[in-house]
Amino acid sequence: SQQGEEDPQALSIQEGENATMNCSYKTSINNLQWYRQNSGRGLVHLILIRSNEREKHSGRLRVTLDTSKKSSSLLITASRAADTASYFCIYSGAGSYQLTFGKGTKLSVIP
Amino acid sequence: DVKVTQSSRYLVKRTGEKVFLECVQDMDHENMFWYRQDPGLGLRLIYFSYDVKMKEKGDIPEGYSVSREKKERFSLILESASTNQTSMYLCASRTGWNEKLFFGSGTQLSVL
Numbered sequence: 001s002q003q004g005e006e007d008p009q010a011l012s013i014q015e016g017e018n019a020t021m022n023c024s025y026k027t028s029i030n031n032l033q034w035y036r037q038n039s040g041r042g043l044v045h046l047i048l049i050r051s052n053e054r055e056k057h058s059g060r061l062r063v064t065l066d067t068s069k070k071s072s073s074l075l076i077t078a079s080r081a082a083d084t085a086s087y088f089c090i091y092s093g094a095g096s097y098q099l100t101f102g103k104g105t106k107l108s109v110i111p
Numbered sequence: 112d113v114k115v116t117q118s119s120r121y122l123v124k125r126t127g128e129k130v131f132l133e134c135v136q137d138m139d140h141e142n143m144f145w146y147r148q149d150p151g152l153g154l155r156l157i158y159f160s161y162d163v164k165m166k167e168k169g170d171i172p173e174g175y176s177v178s179r180e181k182k183e184r185f186s187l188i189l190e191s192a193s194t195n196q197t198s199m200y201l202c203a204s205r206t207g208w209n210e211k212l213f214f215g216s217g218t219q220l221s222v223l
Contacts, residue, residue, distance in 0.1 A: 096208075
């Protein structure tokens with residue numbers, strides 16, 4: 001179930017800068033979700049984007065989905081030190097209950 | 112807000128012990144999952160339950176079993192703990208197959 005690819009694997013930026021993370025997948029999907037995980041904790045849901053949607057926003061987060069390229073991106077604008085975490089994409093294949101996880105992008109925001 | 116509660120945050124057990132990890136969700140979710148997370152390997156699915164008393168093996172079920180006698184509770188059982196089962200265990204639930212997951216805070220299990 002580990003077929004998602006995220007890049008970069010690690011990203012270090014200064015506070016106030018924007019951070020972009022990408023997720024690529026190989027199958028048709030029902031939806032794609034982004035999660036955040038602080039060190040040693042559970043995953044927290046950020047945004048779910050369905051296969052018929054192209055863009056979604058939530059506060060400082062913007063997610064895009066390009067089904068023709070089988071890719072999604074997560075943009076965090078005006079980053080804060082508290083955004084330091086690992087970010088994962090998770091998606092379910094069309095017609096399947098199975099979930100596939102990316103290995104995550106580790107974001108460090110330097111104050 | 113949905114709450115997914117895992118019974119222990121940290122657990123230390125000895126090799127050969129039988130270990131129970133409990134997960135309870137409070138929103139009548141149909142689906143529940145157990146994952147383990149290891150550095151460099153990401154999250155791997157151990158077992159999945161889509162309804163009471165129903166279960167399906169995930170990618171790495173060997174050495175584990177599960178129980179779902181009530182809708183809100185999904186238990187992961189390590190029949191005879193081994194050192195290679197030292198890991199972070201994460202429980203998750205969702206209302207349906209096309210909906211978002213809610214995760215518990217995780218249980219860091221160390222088997223000595």
